[in-house]
Amino acid sequence: MIRACTDADVPAMDEIINEAAKAYRGHVPDDCLHEPYMSRAELLREMASGVRFSGWDEGGKLLGVMGIQDVNDVSLIRHAYVRQSAQGKGIGSTLLTHLTARATRPLLVGTWAAAEWAIRLYQRHGFALADADEKDRLLSTYWTISDRQRDTSVVLVYRS
Numbered sequence: 323m324i325r326a327c328t329d330a331d332v333p334a335m336d337e338i339i340n341e342a343a344k345a346y347r348g349h350v351p352d353d354c355l356h357e358p359y360m361s362r363a364e365l366l367r368e369m370a371s372g373v374r375f376s377g378w379d380e381g382g383k384l385l386g387v388m389g390i391q392d393v394n395d396v397s398l399i400r401h402a403y404v405r406q407s408a409q410g411k412g413i414g415s416t417l418l419t420h421l422t423a424r425a426t427r428p429l430l431v432g433t434w435a436a437a438e439w440a441i442r443l444y445q446r447h448g449f450a451l452a453d454a455d456e457k458d459r460l461l462s463t464y465w466t467i468s469d470r471q472r473d474t475s476v477v478l479v480y481r482s
Contacts, residue, residue, distance in 0.1 A: 429480035448482030
């Protein structure tokens with residue numbers, strides 16, 4: 323079942339994000355990774371800045387999360403993660419479909435260029451890679467990230 327995440331879900335969300343982000347090891351440059359991948363304080367800052375999380379709840383246990391954040395004239399898909407034990411079961415696809423169906427603004431998603439599995443997921447759901455110039459413009463306009471992260475990231479634009 324998909325439901326809105328609340329403050330009471332923060333410990334589970336923290337666990338899911340940091341467990342699933344281990345998939346980046348060996349793909350994303352080491353200087354872009356840290357432990358934990360996202361601290362509890364960072365997660366709370368993201369929520370305070372307007373990231374609204376939806377979660378996949380199965381029997382009272384949160385198995386996946388995905389956020390959406392309105393920034394200026396677009397909405398950004400943010401922090402899409404599924405517990406390792408639940409990956410490959412369609413949870414990420416279901417959450418993404420849930421968020422795209424409710425979107426009222428143009429949708430963008432940014433991810434690591436080396437996260438090919440994430441890029442494929444977004445492409446299967448109607449997102450297309452922005453070219454390099456557009457990517458840099460979008461990242462500069464809608465995200466606050468380091469130059470290094472900008473250089474190692476992609477942006478996908480929802481086309482469907």
